[in-house]
Amino acid sequence: MTVTIYDVAREAKVSMATVSRVLNGTAVVKEETKKRVLDAIALLGYRPNAVARGLASKRTRTIGVIVPDVSAAFVAEVVRGIEDIATMYEYHIILTNSDAQVEREVDLIGTMWEKQVDGIIYLTNALLPEHVAAFESAQIPVVLCATEDPERRIPSVNIDNRQAGRDAGRYLLDKGCRRLAFVSIPGGQSVVADRRWHGVQGCEGNTPFVRIAVPDGRYHTALPLVREALTAHGIDGIVADSDELGLASIHAVQDSGGQVPADVKVIAFDNTRMAEMVRPEMTVIAQPMYDFGAVSMRLLTKLLKDEPVENYSVTLLHNIVERQST
Amino acid sequence: MTVTIYDVAREAKVSMATVSRVLNGTAVVKEETKKRVLDAIALLGYRPNAVARGLASKRTRTIGVIVPDVSAAFVAEVVRGIEDIATMYEYHIILTNSDAQVEREVDLIGTMWEKQVDGIIYLTNALLPEHVAAFESAQIPVVLCATEDPERRIPSVNIDNRQAGRDAGRYLLDKGCRRLAFVSIPGGQSVVADRRWHGVQGCEGNTPFVRIAVPDGRYHTALPLVREALTAHGIDGIVADSDELGLASIHAVQDSGGQVPADVKVIAFDNTRMAEMVRPEMTVIAQPMYDFGAVSMRLLTKLLKDEPVENYSVTLLHNIVERQST
DNA sequence: CTGTTAGCGCCTTCAG
DNA sequence: CTGAAGGCGCTAACAG
Numbered sequence: 167m168t169v170t171i172y173d174v175a176r177e178a179k180v181s182m183a184t185v186s187r188v189l190n191g192t193a194v195v196k197e198e199t200k201k202r203v204l205d206a207i208a209l210l211g212y213r214p215n216a217v218a219r220g221l222a223s224k225r226t227r228t229i230g231v232i233v234p235d236v237s238a239a240f241v242a243e244v245v246r247g248i249e250d251i252a253t254m255y256e257y258h259i260i261l262t263n264s265d266a267q268v269e270r271e272v273d274l275i276g277t278m279w280e281k282q283v284d285g286i287i288y289l290t291n292a293l294l295p296e297h298v299a300a301f302e303s304a305q306i307p308v309v310l311c312a313t314e315d316p317e318r319r320i321p322s323v324n325i326d327n328r329q330a331g332r333d334a335g336r337y338l339l340d341k342g343c344r345r346l347a348f349v350s351i352p353g354g355q356s357v358v359a360d361r362r363w364h365g366v367q368g369c370e371g372n373t374p375f376v377r378i379a380v381p382d383g384r385y386h387t388a389l390p391l392v393r394e395a396l397t398a399h400g401i402d403g404i405v406a407d408s409d410e411l412g413l414a415s416i417h418a419v420q421d422s423g424g425q426v427p428a429d430v431k432v433i434a435f436d437n438t439r440m441a442e443m444v445r446p447e448m449t450v451i452a453q454p455m456y457d458f459g460a461v462s463m464r465l466l467t468k469l470l471k472d473e474p475v476e477n478y479s480v481t482l483l484h485n486i487v488e489r490q491s492t
Numbered sequence: 493m494t495v496t497i498y499d500v501a502r503e504a505k506v507s508m509a510t511v512s513r514v515l516n517g518t519a520v521v522k523e524e525t526k527k528r529v530l531d532a533i534a535l536l537g538y539r540p541n542a543v544a545r546g547l548a549s550k551r552t553r554t555i556g557v558i559v560p561d562v563s564a565a566f567v568a569e570v571v572r573g574i575e576d577i578a579t580m581y582e583y584h585i586i587l588t589n590s591d592a593q594v595e596r597e598v599d600l601i602g603t604m605w606e607k608q609v610d611g612i613i614y615l616t617n618a619l620l621p622e623h624v625a626a627f628e629s630a631q632i633p634v635v636l637c638a639t640e641d642p643e644r645r646i647p648s649v650n651i652d653n654r655q656a657g658r659d660a661g662r663y664l665l666d667k668g669c670r671r672l673a674f675v676s677i678p679g680g681q682s683v684v685a686d687r688r689w690h691g692v693q694g695c696e697g698n699t700p701f702v703r704i705a706v707p708d709g710r711y712h713t714a715l716p717l718v719r720e721a722l723t724a725h726g727i728d729g730i731v732a733d734s735d736e737l738g739l740a741s742i743h744a745v746q747d748s749g750g751q752v753p754a755d756v757k758v759i760a761f762d763n764t765r766m767a768e769m770v771r772p773e774m775t776v777i778a779q780p781m782y783d784f785g786a787v788s789m790r791l792l793t794k795l796l797k798d799e800p801v802e803n804y805s806v807t808l809l810h811n812i813v814e815r816q817s818t
Numbered sequence: 819c820t821g822t823t824a825g826c827g828c829c830t831t832c833a834g
Numbered sequence: 835c836t837g838a839a840g841g842c843g844c845t846a847a848c849a850g
Binding site for chain 4: 168170171172182183186189190192214215217218219220221222223224
Binding site: 180181182183184187193194195196199218220221222223224 | 819820821822825826827828
């Protein structure tokens with residue numbers, strides 16, 4: 167019932183090695199016999215067994231993708247980028263969610279190793295020694311995507327988060343804001359968020375800044391927290407760490423009787439589809455989400471082919487898209 | 493360098509067969525020797541090779557997931573549901589995007605077959621004979637997810653779209669609407685959308701209905717189209733086929749100088765996170781997105797274990813979440 | 819240019 | 835309860 171390479175060989179009256187050759191282009195095969203093989207393949211409806219192939223060649227052409235949560239808009243966009251480029255290079259992806267739980271993440275690296283993936287693309291909030299250790303013991307090429315390795319030991323693709331934070335802050339100051347707030351998950355949980363926060367603070371020496379910490383980073387949690395901060399600190403400019411938090415900020419201002427952008431200006435990170443579907447449309451620090459994925463995957467293919475890589479830690483460009491919230 | 497089952501066997505002074513047994517629980521092993529094996533495994537840091545295992549057992553414990561586009565909020569949520577349950581049953585998922593292109597979809601079914609996936613979960617707009625033929629030739633268990641098979645030949649998980657359309661329409665009529673519009677991609681492209689449209693029309697015998705066709709189903713495309721329809725037909729109630737189209741409808745009304753819900757009421761399908769983060773918050777026909785994925789995957793595990801299945805075409809419940817847009 | 823021969827790492831009878 | 839032996843379907847030298 168399952169047709170194997172042997173069946174094809176017999177049908178084409180050649181050896182299985184020859185079939186393998188035309189299948190993989192491993193060596194030159196005479197035009198005529200090649201045609202016989204191809205005909206036999208078509209006739210029998212033969213499909214090479216990727217598992218057997220993986221066992222024999224020790225390369226599975228599948229790469230593991232570990233993310234906190236695909237259902238987050240940002241992540242989903244990144245995954246799309248990864249998958250598109252993977253397809254282009256004839257790879258498949260095994261997708262797993264870690265919920266950013268360290269234990270689960272380390273465990274996943276282990277299962278990816280069992281699955282014999284050729285490489286891993288990794289997204290998380292904070293890279294810990296445990297992760298690095300797991301990568302090393304698994305001996306699999308890894309590319310960090312939108313996650314920072316403070317020590318730059320592992321290939322990665324990022325934007326310059328510190329600079330982006332600075333750009334956001336300066337942008338608001340240029341617009342006339344005097345008291346800025348940064349809304350994100352609490353400090354110490356995300357290297358990326360903390361970098362941005364430092365950037366925001368660095369945009370101008372003597373401006374008062376407050377950081378509004380939203381435990382889960384979600385809209386409904388943020389709403390009351392931003393509202394409180396608003397009245398407590400007389401804020402007139404907000405940098406939000408995500409579109410979701412940006413929207414919460416805008417609504418918090420409105421709920422407090424203020425106007426956006428007249429009284430308070432809001433700029434948010436990400437630029438997911440939502441940013442231009444809400445009113446006022448949100449000004450954002452656009453992140454190249456799709457490219458995070460695409461470039462990471464491209465970098466990984468180079469690593470896998472031992473191609474020369476000019477830069478192991480790629481920095482993508484961010485840019486401000488000015489809309490109605492500022 | 494790679495430690496195999498043989499290394500473990502030697503270390504534990506047993507045969508590889510015994511190691512395999514304690515690994516898989518295939519047969520009873522004496523407590524004592526079992527401990528020796530476990531110790532050896534820990535000592536050597538042994539990890540079973542899933543590829544070799546797959547070749548020998550003919551089961552890979554991976555399932556193929558074919559979706560139009562993960563970066564769509566609805567799909568991402570479904571995928572999350574699939575992955576969670578897959579993890580629970582110790583399966584992994586290979587994720588691929590088809591962009592709803594028939595050719596690519598059929599091709600993907602083929603590659604999934606090459607990858608020896610144990611099963612497939614499939615999302616698309618319209619199930620064609622080509623798909624069914626591909627499934628049959630691949631001989632792999634398939635579950636359709638949020639995808640209707642008019643002839644119900646293939647196991648599937650859906651809501652009752654016709655009824656949901658009817659519910660949406662009736663809901664608006666009960667709220668006093670007199671002229672309804674249904675906004676979606678053009679007819680004939682999606683079985684699901686067409687079902688809902690029929691449902692909307694069926695909610696009341698003699699009410700005028702118009703269908704507003706948005707070629708790509710996107711926000712920016714919809715905006716002007718809905719605006720035109722609004723002035724042309726005096727519409728006072730809109731059923732949108734997705735949250736994105738719902739938002740576009742709301743904004744189209746506002747741009748025409750109208751108020752939502754005072755002048756025009758809007759109810760949308762889906763209930764993605766966005767629905768409750770916009771203003772006015774959107775009333776929706778909530779779809780159990782996560783459950784679509786979770787239930788599909790659960791059903792697939794039953795199929796794979798030849799467990800008895802009481803119902804091959806599962807119908808999940810939808811429900812109206814009343815918010816501010818109606 | 820083509821055929822032969824070993825494995826890849828594991829599961830799974832079949833004996834004992 | 836445990837060991838030996840034969841594949842699973844394919845790749846990759848090595849001959850010819």
